[in-house]
Amino acid sequence: MKWVGAIFIALLLSCQTASADRVEQAFASGRFLEAAELARAEGGADNYARAARALLADAVASGRPTVERLDEAEAMARQAVALDPKHPEGRLQLAIALSLKSREMSTREALDSGYGGMSRDLAEAVIEDDxxxxxxxxxxxxxxxxxxxxxxxxxxxxxxxxxxxxxxxxxxxxxxxxxxxxxxxxxxxxxxxxxxxxxxxxxxxxxxxxxxxxxxxxxxxxxxxxxxxxxxxxxxxxxxxxxxxxxxxx
Incomplete structure (x- = not known):
């Protein structure tokens, strides 16, 4: 039974690696929404962070991010951080999402939202750890x-x-x-x-x-x-x- 269990774990890891490869391949080639959907379907902190990264890449590539796309990316990043509060990429993608959302706000609105301080704290925490x-x-x-x-x-x-x-x-x-x-x-x-x-x-x-x-x-x-x-x-x-x-x- 131990041998069977070991084989099962090895197969599971192989599937996760292959899936991660598909996510990275789609991202690298510019198919950001496909990458986001693949990552989201797999679930877990790593993949939710990858999904957020892909959605933000799509937003940046468009040149004019929509509120809906940024909200979607923020939600994915928050899911990653909820599963792993110290997840490096999850925290960083959340910082980027909040920063991009504040771009369309007035200075007063940006200050009131708290996004600037939150994004700073998230990125600085990542640097502290790495x-x-x-x-x-x-x-x-x-x-x-x-x-x-x-x-x-x-x-x-x-x-x-x-x-x-x-x-x-x-x-x-x-x-x-x-x-x-x-x-x-x-x-x-x-x-x-x-x-x-x-x-x-x-x-x-x-x-x-x-x-x-x-x-x-x-x-x-x-x-x-x-x-x-x-x-x-x-x-x-x-x-x-x-x-x-x-x-x-x-």
Whole structure:
């Protein structure tokens, strides 16, 4: 019976691995909704987190996330965290979902929602558990810039955000050796939205990194294309036009 049990467990793990492969294959090729459905059907904290990631990728790829898609991603991430409160990807995907939801809110609405503080706390907790988590550092790099831009000096102080922290997180993300085009593109976009003239050289450097770093997924390729298009835009438009464009891009 022990032998039979061992065989059963081995087969079960093999099925889970194959399913996970199907999820990752669908995600890597840009079939995000298919990846989300496969992961959701399997269940469990890992798969709910993968489902949230795929739904958020679909939202980012669209360029204009719908409330319904973000709500769906948030729900999947919350299910992952409910099953495993310390699940790294579950917490990080929840942070991203909340952050994206706050983009369409006014500064006052964003503060009242508490999404900014919640997303910060989730990402910082992931870093505390895993100091080399490239995605958490990338998230916090952009989070700090966005809070500085939207909150000004007072809001930044209240939320504990600063450009020094943004730079530190970006550097730490690079030092992991795992930064992908998406991370460089998002950091460049956030800087451009904040002050295209002041951070001109940093923006150009990050855009170059986004275009030259190897893209291993369809989403990374899309981020490279956006970086390339934005680089051309930066070279032919005014500072105010650049900032307005960067503010609405993803």
């Amino acid at each position: 100091p080399d988590n490239v995605y958490a550092h990338g998230f916090m790099a952009v989070w700090n810039i966005e809070v500085v831009r939207r909150g000004g000096a007072l809001g930044s102080a209240f939320m504990g955000a600063s450009m020094r922290k943004a730079r530190n997180h970006y550097v730490q993300a690079i030092e992991t050796g795992q930064a992908d085009p998406s991370l460089h593109w998002q950091y460049a976009r956030a800087l451009a939205a904040l002050n295209a003239r002041k951070y001109e050289s940093d923006i150009e450097m990050c855009l170059e990194r986004a275009m030259t770093t190897q893209a291993e997924t369809a989403l990374a390729e899309l981020m490279q294309a956006r970086a390339r298009s934005f680089q051309l835009y930066v070279r032919t438009h005014s500072r105010k036009d650049i900032e307005r464009a960067a503010e609405v891009l993803l």
